[in-house]
Amino acid sequence: MATYEITVNSEQLSGLLTNDKGLQGLVETVLNQVLEAQVTEHVGARPYERSATRKAYRNGSRPRTLTTRVGPLVLHVPQLRDGSFSTTLFTRYQRSEQALLLALMEMVLNGVSTRKVATITEELCGTRFARSTVSQLCTSLDARVAAWNDRPLEEAYPFVLVDALVVKVRRDEAVRATSALIVSGINAAGFREVLGLRLGDSESEGTWTDMFTWLKQRGLHGVELLVSDDHAGLVKAAQRHFQGVLWQRCQVHLARNVLGRTPHHLRAHMAAGLRRIFQAQDHSTARAACAAVATALGGKADRALTVLEEGLEDALAVLVLPEKYRGRLRTTNMMERLNEELRRRERVIRIFPNEASAVRLLGALLAEQHEVWSTGKRYFDMTEYVEWKAAQVQRPPTALREAS
Numbered sequence: 001m002a003t004y005e006i007t008v009n010s011e012q013l014s015g016l017l018t019n020d021k022g023l024q025g026l027v028e029t030v031l032n033q034v035l036e037a038q039v040t041e042h043v044g045a046r047p048y049e050r051s052a053t054r055k056a057y058r059n060g061s062r063p064r065t066l067t068t069r070v071g072p073l074v075l076h077v078p079q080l081r082d083g084s085f086s087t088t089l090f091t092r093y094q095r096s097e098q099a100l101l102l103a104l105m106e107m108v109l110n111g112v113s114t115r116k117v118a119t120i121t122e123e124l125c126g127t128r129f130a131r132s133t134v135s136q137l138c139t140s141l142d143a144r145v146a147a148w149n150d151r152p153l154e155e156a157y158p159f160v161l162v163d164a165l166v167v168k169v170r171r172d173e174a175v176r177a178t179s180a181l182i183v184s185g186i187n188a189a190g191f192r193e194v195l196g197l198r199l200g201d202s203e204s205e206g207t208w209t210d211m212f213t214w215l216k217q218r219g220l221h222g223v224e225l226l227v228s229d230d231h232a233g234l235v236k237a238a239q240r241h242f243q244g245v246l247w248q249r250c251q252v253h254l255a256r257n258v259l260g261r262t263p264h265h266l267r268a269h270m271a272a273g274l275r276r277i278f279q280a281q282d283h284s285t286a287r288a289a290c291a292a293v294a295t296a297l298g299g300k301a302d303r304a305l306t307v308l309e310e311g312l313e314d315a316l317a318v319l320v321l322p323e324k325y326r327g328r329l330r331t332t333n334m335m336e337r338l339n340e341e342l343r344r345r346e347r348v349i350r351i352f353p354n355e356a357s358a359v360r361l362l363g364a365l366l367a368e369q370h371e372v373w374s375t376g377k378r379y380f381d382m383t384e385y386v387e388w389k390a391a392q393v394q395r396p397p398t399a400l401r402e403a404s
Contacts, residue, residue: 007033024071031066031075035087039078042085056080142356145363148370149196153215156222157185157195158385159325162234163335164203165342167362169352178355179203180342180362181211184335188222190380192334192373194366195220199355208237216241224389225321227332229253230311249314250332251278257311262304266297270304273297278315278330281323286316322384338369 039058045051047058061076078085161184169178179202183195196215200207227248228234238247255274262270273293280286290312294305318330328334342365352358373379 024073028073028075031073035075035078038087039080039085043080056082056085141360141364145360145367148367149363150218153195153219153221155187155189157187157193157220158222158224158382159186159329159380160195160220160223160226161185161329161332161335162226162228162238163332163339164231164234165339165346165362167346167352167358168350169199169355169358171355175351176201178358179207180358181207182335182338182366183211183215184338185220185223186379188382190378190382191376192379194338194370194373197359197363197366199359203231203233205233205236208234209240212237212241225318225329227329229332230257230314246317246320247314248317248329249311250330251315252331252333254308254311254315258304258308261307262297262301266301270297270301274308277312280316280319283316283319286319287312322388324384325380328379338366341365341369 040046043054043056043058045054057080059079059081061078064075064077066073066075077087163182165180165182166177167180168175170176171178179200181198181200181203185193185195187193196211196218198207198211198214200210223242223245225246225248226238226242227250228238229250230253235247238245255271255278258274259267259270270293273289273296276289277286277293280289290308294309297305315330318326321329342362345361345365349357349361352361
């Protein structure tokens, strides 16, 4: 990742405390310097610098307004004579910002906005915006989100992580809880990707079946490990669509279920036992640790022990993989962190005015995160996995059971 040197003057810093637009000016200054640093990196030379490695020549700049939560920013986008310079700053940033703003505008137009929402829209874009303008903006952004969400999945994805987020959507003059089904994957090169988003009335077997069918139609293949919680509908759909694939039950969710059924005065003891089980390096050690917990708490926490014993093997599926992959694949923590980012924006809306608005905002945010993941740091070095895969003789016994 490139390192940029950013400079700000004392007047800008003092403006943060004395001027309502101090933060706006500071962000504007920083982003303009980032753009200049990016074009210098692209050209291979600073302005007016003589360099044998120069790849292009500058041709001034053009102003571009970027609407943000701190106010409109006027940025000076560098131009090159050959037109070869482009920046992802506007594409990545405005897509999510525009989705958030459009959701707020739709709420105002539909007459369901709160005072807070009205204030935000007034600060960001003024109070005068027509329904036709909002419709036009929505159509443009919807097309961009749909193009990302429906893209072909051409690579193999050995590791797939699944989760859902419940949001409130206004439908048929009523506010209804709606499940946003989200699937992410780690491709054969070791990079993370967000594979898709769909809305459903609930996390039923039917909605997850539709989700998995859609992903397969787009080309999802090469799945070796599926990580999720123990939601009944999800597991049944996974059994049907990913027969023979390892299923890793999230250890954090299992631990919560076990501790929730453990008497309060025994929870510390049970938690210590769970740590020993989940930190085990092989199945035999984990099972021995589980047996020790059962011996110590037998007759005192039988409900909790039943939950633990029923879920143990599925929660240990990740142990068949090389050790370096286990820590990040034993839970759905990666998806939980992603959901936290979505929830941070969703709280501003609270109630989406319609399903299209929910898909637009969540999809824009997920598309932005997808770009960060797929072009950023590699999540896994897959060399050891490829060697392990080649050395496999037979499928592990913890593979997903064939659906009856």
